[in-house]
Amino acid sequence: MLSLAGKPFSVFTLYKNVWLKKFQSAAGSFDLSCLAPHDTRSGQGTLTVPVKISPMPSLTAMGFETTNLSELNITPGMQGAQALLDDFLPRMKNYRDVRDFPAVKGPSYLSVHLRFGTISIRALARHAMHAIASGQGGDGAMTWLSELVWRDFYFMILYQHPHIVQRAFKPQYDRIRWESGPAADVAFKAWCEGCTGYPLVDASMLQLNQTGYMHNRLRMVTACFLIKDLGIDWRRGEQYFALKLNDFDLAANNGGWQWTASSGCDAQPYFRIFNPVTQSEKFDAEGKFIRRYLPQLAKLDAKRIHSPWLLSEAERIKAGIALGENYPAPIVMHDLARLKTLDRYAVVKK
Structure with missing residues (x-):
């Protein structure tokens, strides 16, 4: 589906408007009765057409691993x-x-x-x-x-635009210098394992690791944290999601990650950086989701569960939380990371 100028769409709203018009005009026109095997010579009965059927490849041959769906x-x-x-x-x-x-x-x-x-x-x-x-x-x-x-x-x-599999949709975003080296590898591992010290991020990653599913809002939160709090290349996160998601689809996964990284088509602006605590307070206000995957934080009330590092020592002892032992301290402070990200993304304006 192309624009009136014969070019691919790059703005979602414009694409959506044309998509809806085309779908509405085609509604009801998909008549599949013509596909029924019918002998038109006699007006009745079934016309048998010889078909050579190739053996169905096994799931293992297609690259799938055994799992317990129940x-x-x-x-x-x-x-x-x-x-x-x-x-x-x-x-x-x-x-x-x-x-x-x-x-x-x-x-x-x-x-x-x-x-x-x-x-x-x-x-x-x-x-x-x-x-x-x-x-x-x-x-x-x-x-x-x-x-x-x-x-x-x-x-x-x-x-x-098949190049997006390897590179940014917007070429200038490939100039960004991402964090690399041992420290970045440690931070990436902590993100993967749900050990960042930010409860909503950690609970989300544990949901992914344990179930192969992650709620859409949480996909944005965790992706933004990896890219704009930890400064790690969006491709590393995209590949981890590809490994873990049961619903993995290359186009949707890539689109979502590049949207968050601000490098994609019709993406969020680079200066839009989710605050993981604010996101937690807004979308899991009572901490129900967090408690489901982080039972060690279960004794915290709805106000304190979003940022346990701010608890006093007495509050931590009462809640049974030992930072660095049964729950990690934050691996990065969001306010400082935000400033570093804005500086990192400055290259896209040059």
């Missing part, structure tokens, strides 16, 4: 996808209001099924369109539909 609470196949969709449709109208809160049942959780093709994105878009047209979808249906369009947008970007 432990991950994943029901595979179309049956699993349909169950999730049936559960989500009554909640769709609330999607906009609850999608950013990881302790709340807000998302559809269908990303892994979209990844493996066990549900149709056209079918999902039709459900959203129907909810919007009927007036029953609220703001949630349009917001969810926009997320589906973002997915297609990133597919288009990857197709039109």
Whole structure:
């Protein structure tokens, strides 16, 4: 899908507007009855066409490792996808209001099924369109539909600009000098293992490591922390997510990481730097998500759980927290890291 000038889109909103028009004009035109095996010579019966079927390669041959889907609470196949969709449709109208809160049942959780093709994105878009047209979808249906369009947008970007697999979409961002060497490797390891000292970041990484899933808001928070607090190349984080995510998709994963790094197409400005504590206070205000993955912080109240290093010694003893022993001290101070990031990104203006 190209612009009227015959060029690829680079602004999401413009792409979305054209996408919606094309989808609406095509709605209902996908008649699959012509694919049914029917003997048109007699008007009845089935026409058998010989087909040579190649052996299906094993999952191992395709690079997949054995895992226990039941432990991950994943029901595979179309049956699993349909169950999730049936559960989500009554909640769709609330999607906009609850999608950013990881302790709340807000998302559809269908990303892994979209990844493996066990549900149709056209079918999902039709459900959203129907909810919007009927007036029953609220703001949630349009917001969810926009997320589906973002997915297609990133597919288009990857197709039109394959260099993004290795380099920044915006060439000037390849001039950034990322942290490297032993200290950066130690910081990266701490991020991977959920040992940064920032509870929301750590809980998010533990969710990823334990379940193969991470809430979308948390993907932005953890990515921003790696890139703009630790100063580590976005490609290292992208590769780690690729290794761990059950719903990994190259286009979406790359798009999300480059959006956060500000190097991607229609990305956030480089000076937009999430404060991990503020994000925690806003999107996990009661600390429910944090406690799920960091039980050692469970005794902290909703105010103190977001920044345990600020506790007095007496408060830490009461809560059973020993910084550096059962929970790490912050590996970087956000305010100082923010200033360093702004200096690091100054090269993109030259």
